[in-house]
Amino acid sequence: MTQDDITLKLRDVRAASGLSLSKVAEMTGVSKAMLGQIERGESSPTIATLWKIAKGFQLPLSALIGSSVLRDPTDESLFRTVTFPGSIEVKIVFPYDPVLGAETFHVDLAPNQSHESAAHAAGVTEEVFVLNGSLEILRDGEWVPLQSGQGLRFAADLPHGYRAGPQGAAFLNMHHYGQAG
Amino acid sequence: MTQDDITLKLRDVRAASGLSLSKVAEMTGVSKAMLGQIERGESSPTIATLWKIAKGFQLPLSALIGSSVLRDPTDESLFRTVTFPGSIEVKIVFPYDPVLGAETFHVDLAPNQSHESAAHAAGVTEEVFVLNGSLEILRDGEWVPLQSGQGLRFAADLPHGYRAGPQGAAFLNMHHYGQAG
DNA sequence: ACCACATGTGCGCTATAACGCACAAGAGGA
Protein backbone atom coordinates (compact mmCIF):
# COMPACT_ATOMS: atom_id res chain seq x y z
CA MET A 1 0.00 0.00 0.00
CA THR A 2 2.97 2.29 -0.15
CA GLN A 3 3.95 4.33 -3.15
CA ASP A 4 5.82 1.28 -4.42
CA ASP A 5 2.44 0.07 -5.54
CA ILE A 6 2.26 2.90 -7.99
CA THR A 7 5.39 1.63 -9.65
CA LEU A 8 3.79 -1.79 -9.94
CA LYS A 9 0.51 -0.41 -11.17
CA LEU A 10 2.13 1.77 -13.80
CA ARG A 11 4.36 -1.07 -14.98
CA ASP A 12 1.31 -3.32 -15.28
CA VAL A 13 -0.77 -0.72 -17.06
CA ARG A 14 1.96 0.07 -19.54
CA ALA A 15 2.81 -3.61 -20.04
CA ALA A 16 -0.85 -4.34 -20.69
CA SER A 17 -0.97 -1.59 -23.28
CA GLY A 18 2.23 -2.78 -24.89
CA LEU A 19 3.41 0.78 -25.35
CA SER A 20 6.92 2.11 -24.99
CA LEU A 21 7.97 4.84 -22.61
CA SER A 22 8.17 7.24 -25.53
CA LYS A 23 4.63 6.57 -26.65
CA VAL A 24 3.31 6.92 -23.14
CA ALA A 25 5.28 10.11 -22.70
CA GLU A 26 3.71 11.45 -25.86
CA MET A 27 0.13 10.63 -24.89
CA THR A 28 0.42 11.70 -21.28
CA GLY A 29 2.63 14.75 -21.53
CA VAL A 30 5.01 13.32 -18.95
CA SER A 31 8.63 12.90 -19.99
CA LYS A 32 9.71 9.34 -20.56
CA ALA A 33 12.62 9.87 -18.21
CA MET A 34 10.18 10.60 -15.41
CA LEU A 35 7.96 7.69 -16.37
CA GLY A 36 10.94 5.38 -16.19
CA GLN A 37 11.97 6.72 -12.80
CA ILE A 38 8.45 6.26 -11.47
CA GLU A 39 8.35 2.69 -12.73
CA ARG A 40 11.70 1.98 -11.09
CA GLY A 41 10.55 3.55 -7.85
CA GLU A 42 13.26 6.20 -8.05
CA SER A 43 10.77 9.02 -7.94
CA SER A 44 7.59 9.72 -6.03
CA PRO A 45 5.32 11.52 -8.49
CA THR A 46 3.08 14.42 -7.61
CA ILE A 47 -0.62 13.92 -8.01
CA ALA A 48 -0.51 16.38 -10.90
CA THR A 49 1.71 14.09 -12.96
CA LEU A 50 -0.15 11.02 -11.76
CA TRP A 51 -3.28 12.67 -13.04
CA LYS A 52 -1.71 13.33 -16.41
CA ILE A 53 -0.71 9.68 -16.67
CA ALA A 54 -4.14 8.41 -15.70
CA LYS A 55 -5.80 10.79 -18.12
CA GLY A 56 -3.47 9.73 -20.91
CA PHE A 57 -4.47 6.13 -20.35
CA GLN A 58 -8.08 7.23 -19.96
CA LEU A 59 -8.16 5.54 -16.60
CA PRO A 60 -9.38 6.72 -13.20
CA LEU A 61 -6.71 7.66 -10.72
CA SER A 62 -7.69 4.66 -8.64
CA ALA A 63 -6.36 2.44 -11.42
CA LEU A 64 -2.85 3.65 -10.66
CA ILE A 65 -2.91 3.74 -6.89
CA GLY A 66 -3.75 0.80 -4.69
CA SER A 67 -6.85 0.93 -2.53
CA SER A 68 -9.17 -1.16 -4.64
CA VAL A 69 -12.80 -0.13 -4.61
CA LEU A 70 -13.91 -3.62 -3.72
CA ARG A 71 -14.33 -4.13 -0.02
CA ASP A 72 -15.31 -7.01 2.10
CA PRO A 73 -18.24 -5.75 4.19
CA THR A 74 -17.37 -8.24 6.91
CA ASP A 75 -13.78 -7.06 7.15
CA GLU A 76 -13.63 -6.04 10.78
CA SER A 77 -10.42 -4.09 10.34
CA LEU A 78 -12.41 -1.40 8.58
CA PHE A 79 -14.69 -0.93 11.54
CA ARG A 80 -12.18 0.61 13.85
CA THR A 81 -12.29 3.43 16.26
CA VAL A 82 -10.79 6.71 15.22
CA THR A 83 -9.90 9.19 17.89
CA PHE A 84 -9.22 12.75 17.01
CA PRO A 85 -6.86 14.12 19.68
CA GLY A 86 -8.48 16.84 21.66
CA SER A 87 -11.69 16.12 19.89
CA ILE A 88 -14.46 13.56 19.91
CA GLU A 89 -14.08 9.82 19.55
CA VAL A 90 -15.97 8.13 16.77
CA LYS A 91 -16.34 4.54 15.66
CA ILE A 92 -16.53 3.82 11.97
CA VAL A 93 -19.74 1.96 11.20
CA PHE A 94 -19.55 2.10 7.43
CA PRO A 95 -16.14 3.22 6.16
CA TYR A 96 -15.84 5.78 3.43
CA ASP A 97 -16.67 4.30 0.06
CA PRO A 98 -15.62 6.35 -2.96
CA VAL A 99 -18.39 4.80 -5.05
CA LEU A 100 -21.12 5.75 -2.63
CA GLY A 101 -19.41 8.91 -1.52
CA ALA A 102 -20.68 8.20 1.94
CA GLU A 103 -19.46 7.12 5.36
CA THR A 104 -21.15 6.53 8.67
CA PHE A 105 -19.81 7.08 12.17
CA HIS A 106 -21.06 6.06 15.59
CA VAL A 107 -20.51 8.92 17.98
CA ASP A 108 -20.73 8.91 21.77
CA LEU A 109 -20.96 12.19 23.63
CA ALA A 110 -20.55 12.51 27.37
CA PRO A 111 -23.24 14.44 29.31
CA ASN A 112 -23.33 18.04 28.14
CA GLN A 113 -20.35 17.48 25.88
CA SER A 114 -20.41 19.55 22.73
CA HIS A 115 -18.52 19.52 19.46
CA GLU A 116 -18.35 22.33 16.95
CA SER A 117 -17.50 21.70 13.34
CA ALA A 118 -16.47 24.26 10.75
CA ALA A 119 -18.14 24.36 7.36
CA HIS A 120 -17.35 21.44 5.10
CA ALA A 121 -16.93 21.71 1.35
CA ALA A 122 -19.98 22.71 -0.64
CA GLY A 123 -22.30 19.85 -1.37
CA VAL A 124 -21.61 17.87 1.75
CA THR A 125 -24.71 16.65 3.51
CA GLU A 126 -24.89 15.14 6.96
CA GLU A 127 -27.53 12.95 8.51
CA VAL A 128 -27.85 12.37 12.22
CA PHE A 129 -29.93 9.65 13.86
CA VAL A 130 -30.08 9.65 17.65
CA LEU A 131 -29.69 6.22 19.23
CA ASN A 132 -29.74 7.13 22.91
CA GLY A 133 -30.12 10.21 25.04
CA SER A 134 -30.93 13.66 23.79
CA LEU A 135 -28.97 15.76 21.34
CA GLU A 136 -29.08 19.27 19.99
CA ILE A 137 -27.80 20.14 16.53
CA LEU A 138 -26.64 23.62 15.61
CA ARG A 139 -27.98 24.24 12.13
CA ASP A 140 -28.31 27.65 10.48
CA GLY A 141 -27.38 29.25 13.77
CA GLU A 142 -30.21 27.51 15.57
CA TRP A 143 -30.10 24.63 18.03
CA VAL A 144 -32.51 21.89 16.98
CA PRO A 145 -33.44 19.44 19.76
CA LEU A 146 -33.57 15.73 18.94
CA GLN A 147 -34.67 12.77 20.99
CA SER A 148 -33.78 9.10 20.70
CA GLY A 149 -35.16 7.66 17.49
CA GLN A 150 -35.29 11.00 15.70
CA GLY A 151 -33.19 12.04 12.75
CA LEU A 152 -32.07 15.26 11.10
CA ARG A 153 -30.58 15.89 7.68
CA PHE A 154 -28.75 19.13 7.01
CA ALA A 155 -26.28 20.76 4.66
CA ALA A 156 -22.84 20.63 6.20
CA ASP A 157 -21.31 23.44 4.18
CA LEU A 158 -22.19 25.77 7.02
CA PRO A 159 -20.75 25.78 10.51
CA HIS A 160 -22.61 23.31 12.66
CA GLY A 161 -22.30 21.59 15.99
CA TYR A 162 -23.52 18.87 18.31
CA ARG A 163 -24.45 19.20 21.98
CA ALA A 164 -25.45 16.32 24.21
CA GLY A 165 -28.12 16.58 26.86
CA PRO A 166 -27.56 16.02 30.62
CA GLN A 167 -27.57 12.24 30.17
CA GLY A 168 -25.23 12.17 27.19
CA ALA A 169 -26.04 11.04 23.68
CA ALA A 170 -25.18 8.34 21.17
CA PHE A 171 -25.93 8.89 17.52
CA LEU A 172 -25.17 7.78 14.01
CA ASN A 173 -23.58 10.39 11.77
CA MET A 174 -23.73 9.85 8.02
CA HIS A 175 -21.65 11.99 5.70
CA HIS A 176 -22.58 12.28 2.03
CA TYR A 177 -19.79 13.76 -0.08
CA GLY A 178 -21.28 13.48 -3.53
CA GLN A 179 -20.38 11.00 -6.18
CA ALA A 180 -17.05 9.86 -7.45
CA GLY A 181 -16.26 10.35 -11.08
CA MET B 1 -12.03 16.23 -11.47
CA THR B 2 -8.68 17.96 -11.25
CA GLN B 3 -6.23 17.90 -8.43
CA ASP B 4 -8.02 20.90 -6.99
CA ASP B 5 -10.40 18.40 -5.50
CA ILE B 6 -7.67 17.26 -3.19
CA THR B 7 -7.73 20.68 -1.62
CA LEU B 8 -11.45 20.29 -1.08
CA LYS B 9 -11.17 16.80 0.30
CA LEU B 10 -8.40 17.71 2.69
CA ARG B 11 -10.21 20.83 3.84
CA ASP B 12 -13.30 18.74 4.35
CA VAL B 13 -11.59 15.94 6.22
CA ARG B 14 -9.76 18.35 8.49
CA ALA B 15 -12.89 20.44 9.07
CA ALA B 16 -14.81 17.29 9.97
CA SER B 17 -12.15 16.40 12.50
CA GLY B 18 -12.15 19.90 13.93
CA LEU B 19 -8.36 19.81 14.19
CA SER B 20 -5.88 22.61 13.59
CA LEU B 21 -3.10 22.53 11.04
CA SER B 22 -0.62 22.03 13.85
CA LYS B 23 -2.40 18.97 15.19
CA VAL B 24 -2.73 17.47 11.76
CA ALA B 25 0.93 18.20 11.09
CA GLU B 26 1.82 16.40 14.28
CA MET B 27 -0.22 13.28 13.56
CA THR B 28 0.71 13.03 9.89
CA GLY B 29 4.34 14.10 9.91
CA VAL B 30 3.66 16.71 7.24
CA SER B 31 4.51 20.29 8.09
CA LYS B 32 1.57 22.55 8.72
CA ALA B 33 2.92 25.01 6.17
CA MET B 34 2.66 22.35 3.49
CA LEU B 35 -0.78 21.28 4.71
CA GLY B 36 -1.95 24.86 4.44
CA GLN B 37 -0.53 25.22 0.94
CA ILE B 38 -2.21 22.01 -0.16
CA GLU B 39 -5.54 23.15 1.23
CA ARG B 40 -5.18 26.47 -0.58
CA GLY B 41 -4.25 24.73 -3.81
CA GLU B 42 -0.83 26.40 -3.86
CA SER B 43 1.00 23.09 -3.93
CA SER B 44 0.48 19.77 -5.64
CA PRO B 45 1.55 17.15 -3.12
CA THR B 46 3.48 14.01 -3.97
CA ILE B 47 1.78 10.73 -3.34
CA ALA B 48 4.27 10.13 -0.56
CA THR B 49 2.97 13.07 1.45
CA LEU B 50 -0.61 12.32 0.46
CA TRP B 51 -0.06 8.88 1.86
CA LYS B 52 1.27 10.28 5.12
CA ILE B 53 -1.81 12.48 5.42
CA ALA B 54 -4.23 9.64 4.71
CA LYS B 55 -2.39 7.39 7.12
CA GLY B 56 -2.49 10.06 9.81
CA PHE B 57 -6.24 10.34 9.44
CA GLN B 58 -6.53 6.56 9.27
CA LEU B 59 -8.31 6.94 5.95
CA PRO B 60 -7.77 5.27 2.58
CA LEU B 61 -5.97 7.30 -0.06
CA SER B 62 -9.15 7.31 -2.10
CA ALA B 63 -10.79 9.39 0.60
CA LEU B 64 -8.46 12.24 -0.34
CA ILE B 65 -8.23 11.95 -4.10
CA GLY B 66 -11.77 10.91 -4.90
CA SER B 67 -13.21 13.56 -7.15
CA SER B 68 -16.21 15.26 -5.68
CA VAL B 69 -18.96 17.00 -7.54
CA LEU B 70 -20.42 20.10 -6.04
CA ARG B 71 -24.08 19.72 -5.31
CA ASP B 72 -26.94 21.74 -4.00
CA PRO B 73 -27.97 20.03 -0.84
CA THR B 74 -31.71 20.15 -0.59
CA ASP B 75 -33.26 20.06 2.76
CA GLU B 76 -36.26 19.13 4.66
CA SER B 77 -37.82 15.91 5.28
CA LEU B 78 -41.23 14.40 5.40
CA PHE B 79 -41.39 11.84 8.13
CA ARG B 80 -44.15 9.46 7.26
CA THR B 81 -44.92 5.81 7.60
CA VAL B 82 -45.21 3.70 4.50
CA THR B 83 -46.63 0.24 4.37
CA PHE B 84 -45.66 -1.97 1.50
CA PRO B 85 -48.70 -4.14 0.70
CA GLY B 86 -48.28 -7.69 1.88
CA SER B 87 -44.93 -6.76 3.25
CA ILE B 88 -43.28 -5.04 6.13
CA GLU B 89 -44.04 -1.63 7.56
CA VAL B 90 -41.30 0.95 7.45
CA LYS B 91 -40.98 4.50 8.71
CA ILE B 92 -39.15 6.99 6.57
CA VAL B 93 -36.30 8.52 8.51
CA PHE B 94 -34.62 10.38 5.66
CA PRO B 95 -36.75 10.59 2.52
CA TYR B 96 -35.29 9.91 -0.87
CA ASP B 97 -33.14 12.78 -2.06
CA PRO B 98 -32.38 12.83 -5.79
CA VAL B 99 -29.25 14.82 -5.12
CA LEU B 100 -27.83 12.35 -2.65
CA GLY B 101 -29.41 9.35 -4.29
CA ALA B 102 -30.05 7.96 -0.85
CA GLU B 103 -32.90 7.28 1.56
CA THR B 104 -33.14 5.79 5.00
CA PHE B 105 -35.91 3.70 6.56
CA HIS B 106 -36.63 2.59 10.09
CA VAL B 107 -37.82 -1.02 10.03
CA ASP B 108 -39.47 -3.02 12.81
CA LEU B 109 -39.68 -6.76 12.51
CA ALA B 110 -41.80 -8.95 14.79
CA PRO B 111 -40.12 -11.97 16.43
CA ASN B 112 -38.98 -14.42 13.80
CA GLN B 113 -40.53 -12.34 11.04
CA SER B 114 -38.65 -12.50 7.77
CA HIS B 115 -38.68 -10.47 4.58
CA GLU B 116 -37.23 -11.46 1.26
CA SER B 117 -36.32 -8.88 -1.33
CA ALA B 118 -35.71 -9.47 -5.01
CA ALA B 119 -32.63 -8.02 -6.64
CA HIS B 120 -32.68 -4.24 -7.01
CA ALA B 121 -31.29 -2.38 -9.96
CA ALA B 122 -27.57 -2.64 -10.56
CA GLY B 123 -25.48 -0.28 -8.51
CA VAL B 124 -27.80 -0.17 -5.54
CA THR B 125 -26.09 -0.54 -2.20
CA GLU B 126 -27.83 -1.11 1.10
CA GLU B 127 -26.62 -0.47 4.60
CA VAL B 128 -28.22 -1.98 7.68
CA PHE B 129 -27.61 -0.85 11.24
CA VAL B 130 -29.31 -2.87 13.98
CA LEU B 131 -30.92 -0.76 16.71
CA ASN B 132 -32.51 -3.47 18.83
CA GLY B 133 -32.74 -7.24 18.91
CA SER B 134 -30.92 -9.61 16.61
CA LEU B 135 -31.13 -9.80 12.86
CA GLU B 136 -29.85 -12.02 10.10
CA ILE B 137 -29.18 -10.76 6.60
CA LEU B 138 -29.25 -13.00 3.56
CA ARG B 139 -26.32 -11.93 1.43
CA ASP B 140 -24.70 -13.95 -1.34
CA GLY B 141 -26.85 -16.92 -0.34
CA GLU B 142 -25.53 -16.80 3.20
CA TRP B 143 -27.21 -15.64 6.38
CA VAL B 144 -25.03 -13.13 8.23
CA PRO B 145 -25.94 -12.66 11.91
CA LEU B 146 -25.99 -9.16 13.35
CA GLN B 147 -26.47 -7.92 16.87
CA SER B 148 -27.64 -4.57 18.16
CA GLY B 149 -25.10 -1.88 17.33
CA GLN B 150 -23.63 -3.75 14.39
CA GLY B 151 -23.87 -2.76 10.76
CA LEU B 152 -23.58 -4.42 7.38
CA ARG B 153 -23.16 -2.95 3.94
CA PHE B 154 -23.91 -5.02 0.88
CA ALA B 155 -24.70 -4.77 -2.80
CA ALA B 156 -28.45 -5.01 -3.27
CA ASP B 157 -28.46 -6.00 -6.91
CA LEU B 158 -28.66 -9.59 -5.75
CA PRO B 159 -31.56 -11.26 -3.98
CA HIS B 160 -31.36 -10.61 -0.28
CA GLY B 161 -33.48 -10.89 2.83
CA TYR B 162 -33.94 -9.99 6.47
CA ARG B 163 -34.87 -12.33 9.33
CA ALA B 164 -35.49 -11.24 12.90
CA GLY B 165 -34.43 -13.25 15.93
CA PRO B 166 -36.80 -14.59 18.58
CA GLN B 167 -37.13 -11.20 20.25
CA GLY B 168 -37.71 -9.25 17.06
CA ALA B 169 -35.50 -6.59 15.56
CA ALA B 170 -35.42 -2.89 14.80
CA PHE B 171 -32.93 -1.56 12.31
CA LEU B 172 -32.10 1.33 10.06
CA ASN B 173 -31.98 0.55 6.35
CA MET B 174 -30.14 2.96 4.07
CA HIS B 175 -30.49 2.66 0.32
CA HIS B 176 -27.85 4.18 -1.92
CA TYR B 177 -28.78 4.44 -5.57
CA GLY B 178 -26.19 4.93 -8.25
CA GLN B 179 -24.99 8.37 -9.04
CA ALA B 180 -27.42 10.51 -10.98
CA GLY B 181 -24.67 12.67 -12.38
C1' DA C 1 -6.16 47.25 29.14
C1' DC C 2 -2.54 43.42 29.06
C1' DC C 3 -0.70 38.82 28.60
C1' DA C 4 -0.38 34.02 27.09
C1' DC C 5 -1.46 30.81 23.83
C1' DA C 6 -3.10 28.95 19.41
C1' DT C 7 -4.44 29.72 14.88
C1' DG C 8 -3.11 30.10 9.83
C1' DT C 9 0.16 32.36 6.50
C1' DG C 10 4.61 34.19 4.54
C1' DC C 11 9.79 33.68 3.98
C1' DG C 12 14.22 31.51 3.04
C1' DC C 13 16.42 27.30 2.42
C1' DT C 14 17.16 22.40 0.98
C1' DA C 15 15.69 18.21 -1.29
C1' DT C 16 13.87 16.39 -5.18
C1' DA C 17 10.36 16.06 -8.96
C1' DA C 18 10.38 16.85 -13.79
C1' DC C 19 12.27 18.35 -17.90
C1' DG C 20 15.22 18.08 -22.41
C1' DC C 21 18.91 15.93 -24.27
C1' DA C 22 22.27 12.52 -25.09
C1' DC C 23 23.96 7.99 -24.69
C1' DA C 24 24.42 2.53 -24.58
C1' DA C 25 22.17 -1.70 -25.69
C1' DG C 26 19.51 -4.46 -28.65
C1' DA C 27 16.77 -5.78 -33.02
C1' DG C 28 16.13 -6.04 -37.93
C1' DG C 29 17.42 -5.04 -42.70
C1' DA C 30 20.55 -4.47 -46.69
Place this chain on the structure above:
DNA sequence: TCCTCTTGTGCGTTATAGCGCACATGTGGT
Protein backbone atom coordinates in the same frame (compact mmCIF):
# COMPACT_ATOMS: atom_id res chain seq x y z
C1' DT D 1 29.70 -6.09 -41.41
C1' DC D 2 27.36 -1.33 -41.20
C1' DC D 3 23.39 1.46 -40.78
C1' DT D 4 18.98 2.79 -38.83
C1' DC D 5 15.45 2.70 -35.64
C1' DT D 6 13.66 1.97 -31.02
C1' DT D 7 14.24 0.50 -26.54
C1' DG D 8 15.25 2.21 -21.67
C1' DT D 9 18.54 4.81 -18.66
C1' DG D 10 21.94 8.55 -17.12
C1' DC D 11 23.22 13.59 -16.90
C1' DG D 12 22.65 18.65 -16.11
C1' DT D 13 19.36 22.20 -15.34
C1' DT D 14 15.11 24.22 -13.79
C1' DA D 15 10.84 24.21 -11.21
C1' DT D 16 8.74 23.26 -7.12
C1' DA D 17 7.55 20.27 -3.10
C1' DG D 18 8.60 20.31 1.63
C1' DC D 19 10.80 21.90 5.72
C1' DG D 20 11.73 25.00 9.93
C1' DC D 21 11.06 29.35 11.60
C1' DA D 22 9.03 33.66 12.35
C1' DC D 23 5.26 36.82 11.89
C1' DA D 24 0.29 38.82 12.04
C1' DT D 25 -4.07 37.93 13.69
C1' DG D 26 -7.35 36.23 16.88
C1' DT D 27 -9.24 34.49 21.18
C1' DG D 28 -9.70 33.69 25.96
C1' DG D 29 -8.11 34.75 30.64
C1' DT D 30 -6.79 37.88 34.60
